[in-house]
Amino acid sequence: KQEVTQIPAALSVPEGENLVLNCSFTDSAIYNLQWFRQDPGKGLTSLLLIQSSQREQTSGRLNASLDKSSGRSTLYIAASQPGDSATYLCAVRFISGGYQKVTFGIGTKLQVIP
Amino acid sequence: EAQVTQNPRYLITVTGKKLTVTCSQNMNHEYMSWYRQDPGLGLRQIYYSMNVEVTDKGDVPEGYKVSRKEKRNFPLILESPSPNQTSLYFCASSDASAGIGTEAFFGQGTRLTVV
Numbered sequence: 001k002q003e004v005t006q007i008p009a010a011l012s013v014p015e016g017e018n019l020v021l022n023c024s025f026t027d028s029a030i031y032n033l034q035w036f037r038q039d040p041g042k043g044l045t046s047l048l049l050i051q052s053s054q055r056e057q058t059s060g061r062l063n064a065s066l067d068k069s070s071g072r073s074t075l076y077i078a079a080s081q082p083g084d085s086a087t088y089l090c091a092v093r094f095i096s097g098g099y100q101k102v103t104f105g106i107g108t109k110l111q112v113i114p
Numbered sequence: 115e116a117q118v119t120q121n122p123r124y125l126i127t128v129t130g131k132k133l134t135v136t137c138s139q140n141m142n143h144e145y146m147s148w149y150r151q152d153p154g155l156g157l158r159q160i161y162y163s164m165n166v167e168v169t170d171k172g173d174v175p176e177g178y179k180v181s182r183k184e185k186r187n188f189p190l191i192l193e194s195p196s197p198n199q200t201s202l203y204f205c206a207s208s209d210a211s212a213g214i215g216t217e218a219f220f221g222q223g224t225r226l227t228v229v
Contacts, residue, residue, distance in 0.1 A: 034218060043204065044220040089157065091218070099162075099170055102147060102218075106156035 002027045002094045006105035013080055014113050021075040021108045023090030028068050031093040031100060035064050035075050037086040038107070044089065048075070080112045116141050120205050120221035127195055127228055135190045135224050137205030143219075145208045146188040147172065148180065150201040151223075157204065163188055195228045202226075 003026045013019050023033070032051045036044040048057045048064040050073065056065040063076040077084060090105040118139045127133055139146065147162035149172075159172030163182040177199055179191040188207075192199060202225050208218040 036220075043222045044206075046217050046219070049217045091157075099164065100145065101162070101172060102159050103173070104149070104157040104159075106154070 002092070002096075002101070002103050004090055004092050004103045004105040006088075006090055006108050008108055009106065010109040010111075012111040012113060015080060015082060017080050017112075018076070018078050019080055019110070021077070021088050021090075021110070023073040023075070023092075023105055025071045025073075025092045025094075025103075027094055028071055029095040030068065031095060033064075033066055033073050033093070034091045035062075035073075036089040036091065038089060039086050047088075077110075080110075082112050082114050085110055085112050116219060118205055118207050118219050118221040120203075120224050123222060123224060125224060125226050127226070129196055129228055130194050133192050133195060133226075135192075135203060135205075135226070137188045137190065137221060138186050139188075139207040139219070140186065141207060141209075141219065142185065143207040143209050144185070146182065147206050148178070148188070148190045149204045149206065150174065150199075151204065152201050160190070160203075195226075197228050200226060200228050 005024045007022045030052050034049045035047040038044050050057050050066040061078040066073045087107040087109045089107045093102050121136045144165045148160040149157040151157045158174045160178050161180040163169045205221040206218045
């Protein structure tokens with residue numbers, strides 16, 4: 001079974017710190033990996049999408065990397081701000097006999113303290 | 115504006131009363147899917163569709179049905195809802211060209227309570 005694991009489950013940091021969120025997956029046969037943020041009671045907002053042929057993607061203070069061979073991705077957030085407080089989810093689109101199944105990690109709940 | 119629209123946003127129903135949650139996207143995406151989100155379990159895929167008339171089970175399909183008669187719509191049907199289907203449901207769509215797929219867009223969610 002294809003699984004996605006996110007570590008840590010929760011993280012609390014002071015404002016201004018750089019931080020790294022981790023995502024690991026059990027099967028290297030993937031199409032892509034996508035990072036989302038979710039605010040309490042709200043839907044998901046896409047942050048970064050990395051195709052299986054790519055190594056990293058950047059958007060503003062966010063940088064996501066992908067190492068398909070080791071089954072790992074990281075989301076790096078530079079100079080964290082209180083507005084970054086949210087749950088961050090990693091989703092992997094796996095290749096599955098010609099179909100595309102998506103598996104999410106449980107998420108990392110981030111709190112940035114002013 | 116590119117969007118995925120779910121309706122209703124909130125629903126309280128009784129055990130056994132059939133219900134449908136609608137999902138519509140305006141991006142001409144081939145790939146659409148439904149998820150449920152539960153505390154401690156995260157988002158789990160219920161069903162997905164690669165294109166019109168092509169659907170397949172996700173990880174937790176029991177108790178649900180879907181149909182994809184036209185590209186823009188992907189309704190989720192609960193024929194006989196039970197309390198264990200109380201959850202937050204999300205619909206999503208994305209392009210599935212060349213097997214790579216693009217960024218997924220999510221609806222705002224439907225909070226379902228079955229009593």
